[in-house]
Amino acid sequence: MKAFAVDLGGTHITVAVVEDRQIVASQTIGQPPAAGLRPLLPLLAATLRDLSNCSTRGITDVAGIALGFCGIVDSRAGRVQSTNGKYPDAAEIDFHSWSRENFDLPLRLENDARMALMGEHYAGAAEGFQDVAMVTLGTGIGSAVMIEGKLLQGKHGQAGSLGGHVPVVLQGRACTCGGEGCAESEASGWALPRLCQSWANFPQSELAGQEINFANLFRCAASGDPIAKAIQQHCMDVWVATGVALVHAYDPELLVFGGGVMRSAEVILPYLQAHIPGRVWTPWGKVQIRSARPGNESALLGAIPMLSTSPSDVRTNVR
Missing domain, CATH: 3.30.420.40 (ATPase, nucleotide binding domain)
Structure with missing residues (x-):
């Protein structure tokens, strides 16, 4: 499986093309402006398109976009719930519509630490x-x-x-x-x-x-x-x-x-x-x-298991 991975950190954004357990290409976008995330979305889309050139088939063989966000996320609803001052406009953004309009691809949204843990479980220290x-x-x-x-x-x-x-x-x-x-x-x-x-x-x-x-x-x-x-x-x-x-x-x-x-x-x-x-x-x-084990690339490698599972594959409580 091949996927687009986006790691929205507190001071930078890293985007990548991931195929199975390998990061094919990646790029980091510097410190985001105080205006929020929405002004960065065109740059984010352009960067993903540029990275897709690493594949001879472009985005036709990309399964979807996995996006990790540095805040509280409801992955089942696909919405950012709280940003605690980071990207203050993120809760108002419909990421699924953005993905469909720009790439005609499905998108999964998750908290960045959870995405990193998925990457570690899939191809890292927690395997x-x-x-x-x-x-x-x-x-x-x-x-x-x-x-x-x-x-x-x-x-x-x-x-x-x-x-x-x-x-x-x-x-x-x-x-x-x-x-x-x-x-x-x-x-x-x-x-x-x-x-x-x-x-x-x-x-x-x-x-x-x-x-x-x-x-x-x-x-x-x-x-x-x-x-x-x-x-x-x-x-x-x-x-x-x-x-x-x-x-x-x-x-x-x-x-x-x-x-x-x-x-x-x-x-x-x-x-x-x-x-x-x-x-x-x-x-x-x-x-x-x-x-x-993948170091600071854990979240990017989490893209594959994120897109391979359902948002229902989470525990809402502990019995």
Whole structure:
């Protein structure tokens, strides 16, 4: 099967042509304008057409479009329900009509973390597992859950997808969701500059004179910067707490960490593997902890299983 895949992230859009377990071609569209998603739709359609030239048959052999969105999604209705400030017009867009008008193709819409978990289950670290929780570390912190081989969605589309808003610090930093001390407000891409600026003696850090992002944070920590090392430690402890919460909430046999931050998996993964198991109560055995195998391409590879299954293949509750 061949499909168009669209990963609508918090700061960029990645589009791809995917065939079975291979990404044939992909392209990233830079930071989206504050105006929202609608002005980007013509560019998105043009990019997909350009990528389709990688196939000698154009779009005639494309099964459909799989679109992952960085917000709360009702995949059964094919609508964005809430954006939390990202692409504020997305809830008003009829993506199915857009797909039909531009390509005459069916479209499946899903939360981006759920799409990433589908990609991991199909061709990644979760292949062969039926009970999995996934955490995506990027601009925000997303999560997704699979129970007995089915994605968990819930009545309102929120089940399993708000792991980034589990409180991990009492009276912590304000979050965009309205809470305080959420994992996302303490250790995500958008929160990192605020975290650093409030850190004691941060102006003395090597990181203070650079763009504040996780790549630079981990590089400065590796070079021995004590302030960068302390901030890195704080973030990894937050991710440990997030993993513990998901294990206790959903009873997975496997916990997968993905997203752009996991480009530093050689530092992050051993820490997670060393500190999560001792903090969870799993009398049945030891939960496995892995990094996403396709890396930051998990959501794109999720296009094939998304288009191969029905929106009804989700769990609305846990018995």
